[in-house]
Amino acid sequence: MTMYIGYRGxxxxxLLYVVLCLISMAILFPIVWMLLSSxxxxxxxxxxxxxWFPHNPTVExxxxxxxxxxxxxxxxxxxxxxxxTASISTIIxxxxxxxxxxxxxxxxxxxxxxxxVTQMLPGVLFIGPYFKILSFTHLYNTRIGVxxxxxxxxxxxCAWMSKAFIDTIPKELDESAMIDGGSRLTVxxxxxxxxxxxxxxxxxxxxxxxxxxDLLLVSALTYSESLQTVTLxxxxxxxxxxxxxxxxxxxSLVGMMPAIVLYSIMQRHLVKGLSVGAxxx
Amino acid sequence: MKSHSLSKRGHxxxxxxxxxxxxFLILFSVVVFPAIMTLRYSFSTSEGNFTLDNYSYLLxxxxxxxxxxxxxxxxxxxxxxxYIIGLGMALLLNLEFxxxxxxxxxxxxxxxxxxxxxxxxxxxxxDPTFGFLNDFLLKLGxxxxxxxxxxxxxxxxxxxxxxxxxxxxxxxxxxxxxGLSSIPGQLYEAASVDGAKRIQRFLYITLPSLRGATxxxxxxxxxxxFRRFGLIMAFTRGGPGRATEVFSxxxxxxxxxxxxxxxxxxxxxxxxxxxxxISLPYLYTIMRQT
Numbered sequence: 001m002t003m004y005i006g007y008r009g010x011x012x013x014x015l016l017y018v019v020l021c022l023i024s025m026a027i028l029f030p031i032v033w034m035l036l037s038s039x040x041x042x043x044x045x046x047x048x049x050x051x052w053f054p055h056n057p058t059v060e061x062x063x064x065x066x067x068x069x070x071x072x073x074x075x076x077x078x079x080x081x082x083x084x085t086a087s088i089s090t091i092i093x094x095x096x097x098x099x100x101x102x103x104x105x106x107x108x109x110x111x112x113x114x115x116x117v118t119q120m121l122p123g124v125l126f127i128g129p130y131f132k133i134l135s136f137t138h139l140y141n142t143r144i145g146v147x148x149x150x151x152x153x154x155x156x157x158c159a160w161m162s163k164a165f166i167d168t169i170p171k172e173l174d175e176s177a178m179i180d181g182g183s184r185l186t187v188x189x190x191x192x193x194x195x196x197x198x199x200x201x202x203x204x205x206x207x208x209x210x211x212x213x214d215l216l217l218v219s220a221l222t223y224s225e226s227l228q229t230v231t232l233x234x235x236x237x238x239x240x241x242x243x244x245x246x247x248x249x250x251x252s253l254v255g256m257m258p259a260i261v262l263y264s265i266m267q268r269h270l271v272k273g274l275s276v277g278a279x280x281x
Numbered sequence: 282m283k284s285h286s287l288s289k290r291g292h293x294x295x296x297x298x299x300x301x302x303x304x305f306l307i308l309f310s311v312v313v314f315p316a317i318m319t320l321r322y323s324f325s326t327s328e329g330n331f332t333l334d335n336y337s338y339l340l341x342x343x344x345x346x347x348x349x350x351x352x353x354x355x356x357x358x359x360x361x362x363x364y365i366i367g368l369g370m371a372l373l374l375n376l377e378f379x380x381x382x383x384x385x386x387x388x389x390x391x392x393x394x395x396x397x398x399x400x401x402x403x404x405x406x407x408d409p410t411f412g413f414l415n416d417f418l419l420k421l422g423x424x425x426x427x428x429x430x431x432x433x434x435x436x437x438x439x440x441x442x443x444x445x446x447x448x449x450x451x452x453x454x455x456x457x458x459x460g461l462s463s464i465p466g467q468l469y470e471a472a473s474v475d476g477a478k479r480i481q482r483f484l485y486i487t488l489p490s491l492r493g494a495t496x497x498x499x500x501x502x503x504x505x506x507f508r509r510f511g512l513i514m515a516f517t518r519g520g521p522g523r524a525t526e527v528f529s530x531x532x533x534x535x536x537x538x539x540x541x542x543x544x545x546x547x548x549x550x551x552x553x554x555x556x557x558x559i560s561l562p563y564l565y566t567i568m569r570q571t
Contacts, residue, residue: 016378023370024387027447031390033413034402050416092303099300109568111301116567118312120560122508124532125553128322128546129315131536152311159304184296213395215511216529220537231397235515238401245405252398263393264386271455 038062038249045246061250068244071251073226074233078212078258080143081229085150086158086207093158093207094166094200098188100159101166102174119156126152127220134221141222146229149217154207161206164272165199166192202269205262212259230255316553322546335547345548347523348531351438355527356506358442359449363502364495366446367453372487374454375461385458392451400515403444407431434524437517441525445512449505453498460494461487493566500563507556528552 037045038061040054065071100112130149131140139145173195174187182190193200215231222228228236234255237248263270326332339345374385391399406413407430415427431437464486472482510529513519519526519534526534532552535545 013378016376019373020384023373024384027387027391029413029417030402030406030447031394033406037405046411048410050411050413052413052416092307096301096304099297103297103300105297108297111305113564113568114308114313115304116564117557117560118308120504120556120564121312121316121553122529122549122556123510124508124529124536125319125549126312126315127533128536128542128549129318132318133315148311151307155304155307156312184300188300213397213511215397215514216533219514220533231395231511234401235397235511238404238515239518245408245411248401249405252401256394256398259395260390260393263389267386267389271459 034249034252037246038253040246042244042246061246062254064247065251065254068247069233069237069251070225071230071233071254074228074230075254077143077227078229078231081146081150081218082208082211084143084147085154085211086204088147088151089154089158089207090162090200090204093155093160093203094162094193094196095188096159097162097164097166098192100163102171115156115159118152119160123153123214123216127217130217130221141224141227143227145221146218146227149221150211150214153214153217154210157210158203158207161203162196162200165196165203168199169195198269199272202266202272205266206270209259209262319546319549322543323550324547325543327543335544336551338544339547339551344523344526345531348526348528351523351525352507352527354438355442355445355509355525356503359445359506359509360499360502362442362446363449363453364499366450367498368457368491370450370454371457371461375458388454389451391448392455394448395511396448396509397511397515399444399448400512403440403447404431404516407440431517432521434521437521437524441513441517444516445506445509448512449502453502456494456498456501457491460491464490496563496566500560500566504556504560504563507552507559 036053039057039059040051041056041058041060044051044055096115100108126149130145134140134142134145134148139148169192173191177187177191178184212229213231214229215235218227218229218232219235222232230251234248234251237243237251323335324331324333326334370388374381374388394402405411407415409415409427409429409432412430414430415424418424419427428436430440468486468490469482472486477485508529509527510533513525513527513530514533517525519530528548532545532549535541535548539545
């Protein structure tokens with residue numbers, strides 16, 4: 001695609017960068033605004049006319065979020081919920097992905113269809129029954145209950161993504177290992193898993209991020225403040241009578257950091273996993 | 282018959298089922314079973330007797346239809362513009378230039394942010410008095426007084442859709458970028474040799490080659506936007522009034538604010554059915570490949 005630019009020389013290049021910078025500004029301004037606001041005092045943020053840059057930059061908000069709200073606990077809850085969900089979904093998803101990738105068997109099409117359909121179904125279809133089932137089993141308002149609900153959200157995606165990654169590993173490897181006397185499970189754990197590791201890491205992170213972002217299930221299935229995740233904590237803060245915007249902006253920044261870091265690290269593999277079917281066909 | 286040779290030996294026939302069994306059991310117990318429970322609740326009264334009242338009530342519920350209309354506008358507007366902008370950005374960021382990784386990262390940023398947080402930071406940016414956008418537009422002289430972005434029905438819905446376009450276009454972009462990078466360069470060279478103009482190359486090479494990527498991107502974006510919840514809860518909570526109420530917030534409120542369990546179930550069933558029908562083309566495409 002180099003031919004789109006290059007021939008027409010320097011003027012085109014400058015135009016390109018101008019366009020890119022304008023677009024970047026359009027994309028970034030709310031994020032920059034959040035960043036700037038998070039370093040302002042409450043009084044400065046709620047002053048008219050408004051200031052763009054903080055006059056007396058302060059990190060006070062970043063200290064307050066841990067004190068006024070149990071943000072550390074919210075963080076911990078998010079990590080436990082997302083980590084637990086991603087672990088379960090990845091392990092079980094990889095097993096299923098391997099099954100789908102390596103075997104032709106009766107009912108395969110039906111089962112793949114089932115996995116795909118479940119990843120389409122909206123969370124609101126489940127919150128009612130989950131509420132009843134978890135209350136009945138005394139798991140309502142517990143971390144385990146939240147993780148069980150999150151697995152619904154993540155497992156179909158994880159199975160589907162890991163299948164795509166396992167597909168890229170030649171199945172002749174399995175077969176030669178089995179001729180050498182390995183069982184299917186040995187092959188799976190000793191050969192396929194290590195080779196698919198980058199893909200499996202991407203699957204784990206994708207599951208982690210799906211769970212990290214959720215608001216619906218955690219609001220439906222918990223009521224204690226001590227079980228709130230970061231997203232729920234932030235959503236509750238904005239529902240309060242007097243919104244503490246500067247603190248909320250600091251909290252938002254902290255809350256989005258894990259997602260941004262993980263996405264950036266795994267960007268390439270995530271794209272591969274998400275665009276299954278996008279390149280073929 | 283990939284594992285035919287193995288299954289002849291006999292003891293590997295059950296292997297595929299054993300690998301899939303754990304996932305299947307979990308999916309059955311946490312997806313299929315609850316979905317059937319919801320279906321059953323949707324046909325029952327609060328005492329547990331069979332009834333069709335929930336569905337007949339739904340058909341006469343103006344609020345449901347207003348949420349339906351909002352959802353269509355929200356999903357339609359979001360997906361259409363996410364695609365247009367995502368395609369434009371993919372073409373732009375597929376060019377080769379210095380600093381491309383940085384610009385790709387910037388373009389991806391909105392998609393990496395959890396949607397609840399996007400809702401929060403945009404609400405603050407659009408604050409009529411203390412927000413950045415009004416101040417910026419005032420300083421440029423585009424407006425004479427601050428706009429109440431989220432207080433008027435139509436404007437609030439427009440803002441919600443716009444924020445969601447901002448949030449979601451990068452996803453379409455990365456899928457299309459993956460599609461673009463798989464187009465062989467020789468195709469363009471051959472076309473150039475044959476004297477094809479840039480627009481022709483785009484129409485006859487680029488667009489047809491992106492067909493698969495487009496289906497995946499549109500299908501996943503559509504399904505995800507139908508489910509969008511956090512962004513709207515944080516941004517408008519469905520307000521002002523019911524102006525930005527969509528399916529997911531509507532059902533959630535029926536369950537946990539109005540405690541109409543059976544009616545909420547009926548609405549959830551209808552919505553799920555709609556989503557399933559819409560995702561059929563995607564399912565068909567994917568299934569044909571596997």
